[in-house]
Each structure stands twice: as C-alpha cells, then as structure tokens.
Amino acid sequence: MAGLLARTGFRVLGKRPSLLVCSVRGEKYMADPLEHATGIERQELEAIKKGNPDPFMMRVMKRGLGTKDQPTTVPSFHESRIVGCICHEEAFYVNWMWLYKGEPKRCECGYWFKLTEAQDPFK
Ligand SMILES: [Zn+2]
Known part of the structure; x- marks a missing residue:
C-alpha cells in the first residue's frame, strides 16, 4: 500500500490496522471509509452515497x-x-x-x- 501511494504522489504519515492517514502536498486527510469497507458494510455505504440515508x-x-x-x-x-x-x-x-x-x-x-x-x- 505504501509503495503504491508513493508512486501516486501520496505519502503515508501514520498507519493503524483500520486507519490510514495520508498526505498530498502537505494536506492531511483520512482515507475514505468506502475504500476499506467490504460486504454488507460496503453495500450500506454505497446506498448512503447514492442518497438513501437509511438502507x-x-x-x-x-x-x-x-x-x-x-x-x-x-x-x-x-x-x-x-x-x-x-x-x-x-x-x-x-x-x-x-x-x-x-x-x-x-x-x-x-x-x-x-x-x-x-x-x-x-x-
Ligand atoms: Zn404503544
């Protein structure tokens, strides 16, 4: 993951099992939870993103x-x-x-x- 991020210009600042903090040109941000979610949690997040807040x-x-x-x-x-x-x-x-x-x-x-x-x- 760190190698992939480095190739795309991202820099990994800190890492915990469920948390990845990245930086792009000095700006810190949290990784999008949708990128890490799988299964029913991912379906729920995608439904929320499509406009259904209570799937x-x-x-x-x-x-x-x-x-x-x-x-x-x-x-x-x-x-x-x-x-x-x-x-x-x-x-x-x-x-x-x-x-x-x-x-x-x-x-x-x-x-x-x-x-x-x-x-x-x-x-
Ligand atoms: Zn009642």
Whole structure:
C-alpha cells in the first residue's frame, strides 16, 4: 500500500490496522471509509452515497393513524421484526413487541402496527 501511494504522489504519515492517514502536498486527510469497507458494510455505504440515508430502515419512524383499519406499517426483510413503541410523549420506557407478517398487532397504548415487505435497498 505504501509503495503504491508513493508512486501516486501520496505519502503515508501514520498507519493503524483500520486507519490510514495520508498526505498530498502537505494536506492531511483520512482515507475514505468506502475504500476499506467490504460486504454488507460496503453495500450500506454505497446506498448512503447514492442518497438513501437509511438502507436498513433502522431509524425511528413516526406512528401513523394507528387504527385497526390503517395500522402503522413497519417494513421488514424477514417474517418477523421486533418493534419498540414509545406509547406516550413523556414515557420513560419503550414498549417492545414482536410483529409477524400477516398478523397486525395492537400495542398496549392502543396503536396498531403491521409488518410489510421491505424493498431491496440495493437495487
Ligand atoms: Zn404503544
């Protein structure tokens, strides 16, 4: 790596197993994490770079109406997913429950949730 960088005009200033600090004409910068990522981490970073900031749908969602007829939909790649409901604005806890595809479920606070098929974020 150092030889390759030297041939291209880069100079390695310091090296740790997961960190490579380089210099171009005296400017120090961190190596792009995308260059080192592999597998699912690389897919996630590429999806973020393409404009999808949450490819695995891990961010907090706002509840919808939450009625039995119009439940809050939760996307999942699997047959089940654990979901946490913050039942009240001032709640000090999260009410965790399992959701299964095809079985809408009602939280203790009265809101309904339903698992739906997630879209492949890497297509
Ligand atoms: Zn709840």
